[in-house]
Amino acid sequence: MNIRTATTDLYNSYCDQMRKIADVRYSLAVLQWDQETYLPPLGADIRGRQIATLTEIAHEMFTSHSFGDLLSNLVERTELTPEERRNVELSLEDYTKSKKFTPEFVRARSEAISASFHHWLLARKENSYAVFKPYLEEVIRFKREEAELLGYEKHPYDALMDEYEKGSTVDLADKIFADVQGPLRALLNEVQQRPEADDSFMQQHFPKDEQWAWGQYLATQLGFSFGAGRQDIAEHPFCTNFNNRDVRITTRISENDFYNMTWSTIHEVGHALYEQGLPSIQYGLPLGEYTSLSIHESQSRLWENNVARGLPFWTWYYPILQHRFPAQFANVGILQFINAVNKVKPSLVRTEADELTYHFHVMIRYELEKQLIAGSLNAADVPGFWNEQYEKLLGLKVPDDRQGALQDVHWSHGSFGYFATYSLGSFYAAQFWQQVNDDIPALTNELSTTGSSALLLDWLRTRIHVHGRRYTSEELCKMVTGKGLDSTVFVDYLRSKLRS
Template identity: 55%
Template sequence: MSQLTKTETLYEQYVQELQQIADIRYAVALLQWDQETYMPSSGADFRSRQIATLSELAHSMFTAAPFGNLIETLQQRNDLSPDQQSNINLSRYDFEQQVKLPSAFVRSISETTSKAYHAWIDARKANDFKVFSPRLEELVSLKKQEAELLGYSGHPYNALLNQFERACTTDILDAAFQQLVPPLQQLLQKISQCRQVDDHLLKQYYPEGDQWQFGMELLQRMGFDLNAGRQDRSEHPFTINFNSKDVRITTRVDEQDISNMTWSTIHELGHAFYEQGLPSEQYGLPLGEYASLGIHESQSRLWENNVGRSKAWTRNFLPVLQHYFPNQMDKVSEDHFYKAINLVKPSLIRTEADELTYHFHVIIRYELEKALIGGSLAVHDIPEYWASQYEKYLGITVPDDRSGCLQDVHWSHGSFGYFPTYSMGSLYAAQFFAAANIAIPGLERQIEQGEFTQLLDWLRKNIHMHGRRYTSEELCRNISGEGINSRYFMQYVTNKYRFIYAFQMEEVAL
């Protein structure tokens, strides 16, 4: 057998084993999707067991010594293609991380997470954090153990951050927020002195069935491939995929607020575009996976805000809304609608926040998680801490747990270290959209005409098709010539909101 043939055979074995592991992990994802959409509540305990069993099995297969040896053997060869070498290098990194976690620990955290989700649902229904807190305490304890098992430098929270945004640390985030917050607060202060825009047109009665039909047409018009995806309802909107040809999103409908469904649908559409754009030939391999959660969030925020809250999008979609809701929208002007969907006002709910105050919702959660994992905050103190931070950053009073510390699903998923990627995503989105405007002549006009193909193709070429080949910062440098820079975001929002609120302010220089 020739050396090349041997390498090909070994690589084929690696691909086969990794794709089998992916099959199991995506089966878990399917169970989780069903758990959050259609599963009857009485099935929760058995579903937790099923998810835990499969999660443990996938982890055991991936961290098995023979598979580690196979990766090591392939990594030492010099006749792999660039794509093959990238997959092997990334799998070696993943293996070294995962082998630190015992299979029994993976099962424990998976089972606890599944049970915590249902406790969170019950707590939201009861509007009582104490219903959720025992499960959350278990999860926080497990996450602290996980940080110790993975190892870290500096703050223990770094070990959890690294799982969502590789090489990200509290030092990096602290510096980024310190750069972002002062000019953002200055802009918000300027807006607070202006006459508030009127968004009452969004707060009328919009029947659920009509909203749903509008949402489905919205997805189709913006380019979602419904032959490779679907939309359903859930308590908290999310996107999940089982391969690039089966990507599912969820939304929620508030009959008293059309904006809730509309922009959560566009947000999840951005995530779905990314998943549908990943190379299907790399199924189960690192190059078939997204780069990071910060990059993933950049896609959702770009479509939700840079596109979906633009004047060009308004011109295209207001007539569609007027078709579905003539009584509510018939006499609404483009200018009125554009200003209404961009109202800036401190609010309680992160997913409904405007794109300026949104960052403070993220900062509150980031600082809270850092304190929990660092041990300076106890779980039972979360409601009080939450209320104090919302008063500090946003100047508003938290009336209850449902609209306060129970509003997000992430902790019930065990996703500690996730929230900071939301702000990073918004910053990347502004930077990427600025580059797209240079690369695509007449982009604004295309959006105004309902043509989104060139923008989606540009994102596919520059981001989606690369999978995990590059880190977030490498991707950002490839696209814009520099690393993440919050000044792109500040330039975008300053130019946008000085028109909406009619005030004078110097343009932000890059």
């Protein structure tokens, strides 16, 4: 047997093991999706156990000594192709991190998160943070321990941020938010000096079934394949996948708020298009996974805001919308509609915020998480800090827990370190949007005259989706746009839109 054949056999063994691990993880993901959509309330405790068992099994498979030996052997082999080498290097990096956690820790953390999620649902139903607090305390305890096990140089929150955005640190995030906060505050003050756009027509009665049909129509038009996915209702909109041929999105519907369902659907479709665009041949391997959470968010924010709050998009789709909802929109002109969907006004709920004030919502959560992990704040302090910051940054008094500290699902999932990626995603999206319009001058005309976004989706598929985790976010951004993350592109984009 020659060296290349031996290496190929080893690499195939690696692929087989990675795909078996993926099979377990995605089976686990199906249970988690069901947990958030159709699980009967009395099934919560046993479901938590089932999820914990599969989480423990997947961890043990991935961190076995034999698999570690295989990775160590493979990474030294010079016969690997560049794609093979990158898969092995990334898997070894993941393996090294995962080895820092015992199976017992992984299981206990999973059980705490499941309990936390179900009590978050109950707390939202009862509009009572007190119901959620003891379970959040337990999750925070695990996340603090996780940070210590992972290790960090300066701040414990760095360890958790790195899980979602490789190389991200408190120092970097602090600088990015400091750089944008002043310009965004100035722009907000400027906008607030002008008459407020009338969007009262967006709060009429919109029947649930008609909104649902509209959302599915939009998803299809944007390129989401229902042959490789589905849409459902959940308490908090999200996207999940089990492979690129089974991608699930969820939304929520308010019959008295047209914004809610339409833009949350477009946002989640952006995530789903990324997942459906990942290479099938790399199933279970790092190059079949998304680059980072900020790049994932760049995809959802690009479709939700750069595309679906723009005049070219609605030049085509607004007459269709008027036909579907004549009683609500027949007497509303397209420019009035565009002004409404780009209305800037401080609000309480992040997922319903405009493009400008959205980032103040993110900053509040980022600061709160950072202090929770550092130990300068505890779970009992969350509502007070939250309410104080909303009054300070957005001038709003928080009326209740549901519209306050209970509005996001992330903490109940144990997703500490995630929130900064929402803003980073918007900043990357602005750069990608600028670049695609430079590369495809006909894009705007195509959107407005045919409603087709195929040119945009193809550009995203070939420039971003196809690479999986091959590159870091910064490497990918430089390759696509010629430079790394530059938040001034986003600020300039907003200034241009809001001053026009």
